[in-house]
Amino acid sequence: MSTATATESQVNEIVQKYQTLDLKNPPKSNSTIQVELKNPNGVKEGFGDDYSKYLPQSTKDRFQRHGIDISKGYPERPQSIPLFLDDAYKIRNQADPNYIERGVNADPEKKALFSKAKLVRNLTKYVGTELVGVQLSDLNDQELDELALLISERIVVFFRNQDLSPQDQLKIGEFFGSVEKHPLAAQVSGQPGVTTIWGKFNRKDKETDFKKRGGNLWHTDLDHEFRGPSLTHLHLDAIPKEASGDTAWTSGYGAFDKLSPEFQKFLEGKIAIHRSAHKYFDRDDVLAGGKHIEREHPLVVTHPVTGWKALFVNRGHTLRIKDLEPEESQTILNYLFNVLEKNLDIQVRFNWAIPEQDRSLGASAIWDNRVSNHYAIADYDDETDERHGTRVTSLGAPPVYKEGSKSQREALGWDK
Numbered sequence: 001m002s003t004a005t006a007t008e009s010q011v012n013e014i015v016q017k018y019q020t021l022d023l024k025n026p027p028k029s030n031s032t033i034q035v036e037l038k039n040p041n042g043v044k045e046g047f048g049d050d051y052s053k054y055l056p057q058s059t060k061d062r063f064q065r066h067g068i069d070i071s072k073g074y075p076e077r078p079q080s081i082p083l084f085l086d087d088a089y090k091i092r093n094q095a096d097p098n099y100i101e102r103g104v105n106a107d108p109e110k111k112a113l114f115s116k117a118k119l120v121r122n123l124t125k126y127v128g129t130e131l132v133g134v135q136l137s138d139l140n141d142q143e144l145d146e147l148a149l150l151i152s153e154r155i156v157v158f159f160r161n162q163d164l165s166p167q168d169q170l171k172i173g174e175f176f177g178s179v180e181k182h183p184l185a186a187q188v189s190g191q192p193g194v195t196t197i198w199g200k201f202n203r204k205d206k207e208t209d210f211k212k213r214g215g216n217l218w219h220t221d222l223d224h225e226f227r228g229p230s231l232t233h234l235h236l237d238a239i240p241k242e243a244s245g246d247t248a249w250t251s252g253y254g255a256f257d258k259l260s261p262e263f264q265k266f267l268e269g270k271i272a273i274h275r276s277a278h279k280y281f282d283r284d285d286v287l288a289g290g291k292h293i294e295r296e297h298p299l300v301v302t303h304p305v306t307g308w309k310a311l312f313v314n315r316g317h318t319l320r321i322k323d324l325e326p327e328e329s330q331t332i333l334n335y336l337f338n339v340l341e342k343n344l345d346i347q348v349r350f351n352w353a354i355p356e357q358d359r360s361l362g363a364s365a366i367w368d369n370r371v372s373n374h375y376a377i378a379d380y381d382d383e384t385d386e387r388h389g390t391r392v393t394s395l396g397a398p399p400v401y402k403e404g405s406k407s408q409r410e411a412l413g414w415d416k
């Protein structure tokens, strides 16, 4: 556990601010003491709270079928959680020399992948495709490569009725890029990189409140990372009984194409600042409390596989546009968020439960984080509509904007 030096009055100040602090030594008058800092997010290490007894039956069955041991507790947290901002910044702060961009050389017609499907069903015109009759665990490298291409074109691809082990989910993620191992997130026991997505655990039995539960935000995962997620794979192994707990995605390609050519030109080459969801202490200013990681990315990005331009901002994490006055930045960002959020023709909403979903099996969504925002719709009840999932996130190359790249509509000739 890390320590920091502080005077008695500073300690009192910290204690008032962070009730979770443990004092290793009682303060002595006018002396300097060591305090033990707990992370500002209050996350416990290791197995922390054991929620294994609350696991939905279908999740327990999945874990048992595939040899996941939850006897020591569930879920598991990383053993050592970074406390300080400079340590958190250093995590994955450089390009991955072994990264291979999947999908670049894939068959544009995706014949191998599509021949395995009973049906290739587009859920909307521009966003979202379901592959019916395909088991993700059966796909070989060529088919996964074609899947990477399909996801980059369609934003998100769905698979129902899957018997997918957490281990196979991890393997698929590793094919797409190095798998993100979150420094704080709860994960499947013994499977670092397979993150637990579970409202009951995350909300810790807080009472559900209809008025507040819509308070989720459109966002992109981990966009504060230097080389953020390329593809994210969420597999729900417990699907709410009622038609609830949907997830929605919106297309960054489509949002960019909604803008006028003059405004597009203004935005191209601009830099936006993105912030982490979690906080860490500033080593030189512990009393300031937890601070977020902030990272710069191009506001318009060029997708490395399709070559299409996309808006890369989201209401959840994008703070400001570099070099603009604060009010200019906020006004423009708000407008861009609205374009992403309010145009239903560039969105898809996926109902995990219907149609044709066997609840003893799971369903998967794999999406491209580089060109989308998503929104988890929290209209389910943790007690009666159990919802549990595992998420594997593959990290890509740092986002870039390429001068001269085309938008989706331009490249596909949709406006001719």
Ligand SMILES: [Fe+2]
Pocket: 219, 220, 221, 374
């Ligand atoms: Fe998310």
